[in-house]
Amino acid sequence: MAYYQYKGMNRKGQIVKGRKKGDSESQVRELLQGQGIAVKELSPLQGMLYQELAIGKKVSTKDFVLFLRQFATLLEAGITLVESTNVLAKQTNKKAFQAVLFDVEEELRSGKSFSEAAEKHPNVFSSLFINMVKAGEAGGSLDTILERLATYYEKQYATRRKVIAALTYPAVIGAVAAVVVFFLLSYIVPTFADMFASFDAELPAITSFVLHAGSWMKSWGWLLPLVLVLLAIAIRSLRSTYRSFRYYTDYVLLRLPGIGTLLQKAAIARLTRTLGSLFANSVPIMKSVAIVEKIVGNEVLAAALRKSRTALEQGESMTRPLKGSWVIPPMVTQMIEVGEKSGTLDTMLAKTADYYEAEVDASTEQIRSFIEPVLILFLAVAVGTIVAAIAVPMFQIFDNIQ
Incomplete structure (x- = not known):
């Protein structure tokens, strides 16, 4: 809610x-x-104060795809919409999803269409799903629409997993490196501080720096996780409240070397796949662009789509504003132009989505092969610097003793 x-x-x-x-x-x-x-x-x-906790209410993409496949199969077998919904509600082991499906069944029995019943549960059924179901109900091809939706969600899920995998790997290695450095500075380095102080010797600059860093980390290091958590909460709150903040954070992410290109390709794949699916199922172009604008997941792309929608309202081609946006590659606008002129826009968008989904695969491999040695080198330099800062004055002290 x-x-x-x-x-x-x-x-x-x-x-x-x-x-x-x-x-x-x-x-x-x-x-x-x-x-x-x-x-x-x-x-x-908008904002965190008005967002109800939805723990357990979300349905995983894997479960949702299975639901769509089974639903389409039941309808193809000639089972009525109400009975199909009842069967699927009884067999799911997700309590929250089961409650939603039973509610949809009640709405269907009261005379409402499936799209009207599903619209009451936006946490489960997206605007994309509802509009495509409406198109299927109007054309009498709901089972076909459900199969297409299942294929669409499978492709989106696969692309999302690849992006997450590409970003998780460097994040894990970076976190391990940070923990190792934190441990060395907080627990190992301070044990040498008293020893160096007892010799009353002049320490190298790098040793003094590392010792001061270790002293600060031991006293105030516990603040770092708290600051990071508070920063994450603040960013999430600002993103949910202010569109301009979402735009600038998305802009920064897209401009990051390597990772920005991956995020751009994934967003373009999502945009073209969704838009192509909506067109293929006879959803009006204005409504299609408005839906994609909301679910594309990137405010920079959403801003470009808003301009495109304005151009459509004025009777112009949707590609004119897209050409002026740095985030939209020329290939995309060219494919859309060809599709508009030839009447095969859904096909052109599907081919574009296939291309960028393949590009996401290639980019994830490139990022892994590039970031792994960089992070290992960073860890080696950080640990090596700390070890050298401790070892150099110790050798000097031993020389003086001898």
């Missing part, structure tokens, strides 16, 4: 304002209308 801020008029003709919690905007409107309030304005409240 989410919180919504509303403004409306009650039965006495008075203007009322407030907040209301609901699964979707349509549900909140229904609740307020039931209270005698004619809604004039309604908007979701």
